[in-house]
Amino acid sequence: MRIAQVPPLYEAVPPRLYGGTERVVSHLTDALVQLGHDVTLFASADARTKAKLVTVRDQAIRLDPAVLKSDLAAHMSMLSEVRRRADDFDVIHFHTDMVHFPFFEDVASKTITTLHGRLDLKDLAGVYERWPQYPLVSISDDQRRPLASASWAGTVHHGMTADIYEFSATPKGYLAFLGRISPEKRPDRAIAIAKSLGKTLKIAAKVDAADLRYFHDKIEPLILGDPLIEFVGEIGDAHKSEFLGGADALLFPIDWPEPFGLVMIEAMACGTPVVAFACGSVPEVIEHGVTGFIVRTDGEAVDAARQAANLDRREVRRQFELKYSATAMARRYLNLYARLGAPLSQAFAVAATA
Incomplete structure (x- = not known):
């Protein structure tokens, strides 16, 4: 399967110090590669990965010594590159909250979006009501409670290598x-x-x-x-x-x-x-x-x-x-990818449900 992983750009993948989302994306990406998939990671140049790396920034934002920097501009540039290459992938897996929603509407069915943060914030409900075509993944069942009616495809607990x-x-x-x-x-x-x-x-x-x-x-x-x-x-x-x-x-x-x-x-x-x-x-x-x-x-x-x-x-x-191993997490995601229609060999389908 050809899979794109799209994390936020605040930390390196994996982070050099503190950082949750980018660390999970790193472990998931490497586990998918080890399971035999063709994975492309869109990230900053300081990423360390077993996947193909598409560099979209010179370094992660938080530890960048530049005083003046725009996290919005950095993410817009990354999303533009993902959009340009969208036809190269069977699945585009976003970890960027909702910022990509306006730009991938025509290919929403081949995307999956893992939400990593709290969901009880003002204005969030309106966004997920406006773009219901995007399949969402929660990282715990409890996380869903403020947005119970959103387009949930499943819950996948985190895993680590x-x-x-x-x-x-x-x-x-x-x-x-x-x-x-x-x-x-x-x-x-x-x-x-x-x-x-x-x-x-x-x-x-x-x-x-x-x-x-x-x-x-x-x-x-x-x-x-x-x-x-x-x-x-x-x-x-x-x-x-x-x-x-x-x-x-x-x-x-x-x-x-x-x-x-x-x-x-x-x-x-x-x-x-x-x-x-x-x-x-x-x-x-x-x-x-x-x-x-x-x-x-x-x-x-x-x-x-x-x-x-x-x-x-x-x-x-x-x-x-x-x-909570990275392999267990990757198999759960493979199961979701397959349910959304991504091509998955019979052998991987069995592994994904194990």
Whole structure:
């Protein structure tokens, strides 16, 4: 099958540091190639991929040192190139929200659009009502709730390449928080849980410009001078196995409708249980008492973090390999491509439904 993958241009594919969507696209693209498909990735020049790369920008936008830059112009140029080559593909898989909708109406039936963000925002419903011909994919069933009547083709949970995450049978006695410093991610809650237990908390997190004030006003005062709390900063894939694998548990104390939560399966890949609050996709991703604990209060979270060491870390890793590998994700997408009419050999059709 001839497949185009079209990610956003904010991060490299895969990202050098923090980044979710582009990381998923990277793992999906490589898995599709390994399954024997002809895949073309439209991305910035700093992409690393097994697919054919069509370069549409010199580097990813976020870490580009240029002071003045236009993310809209960059994405418009990319979409123009995809449009020019549209006849070369059986499926065009977009990960760019809705920005491509006005330009691909005549070939909408050969496209699929995975929505990676929250969908409870003003104006979104009108867009999906205006362009119902585009088949949409959710990354969790919970993500769909604000747009239940949209043109959903299916739900595909994220997957990751297992080889880049090392299993750790023996943790080093600390708790971990990985992701982004923002009010909805609740790093303050993670800090409170660790302090209640008297355990070290290591925070590896990105701080966006929009969240700097929150970080300085709310989080720094909880960190400074406390020997239990270690702020590591933003890390990339090369350091995740050590960081996550060394933790007794990953704390995922979110306070918003998380569409998926990639860090949960990254922790599972290292054998590390997850203590997660029951918001958004969490009940779909975490199997309570097996891969972690689903909690609703700070008190429950403290108790769960205390019990995390009793879980079987090998079973946590096994569940990741069974449900959240990149190959499992790619096969689920192949099944969707085939249902939308893309040519798929009988052998691949069987693999896609496995």
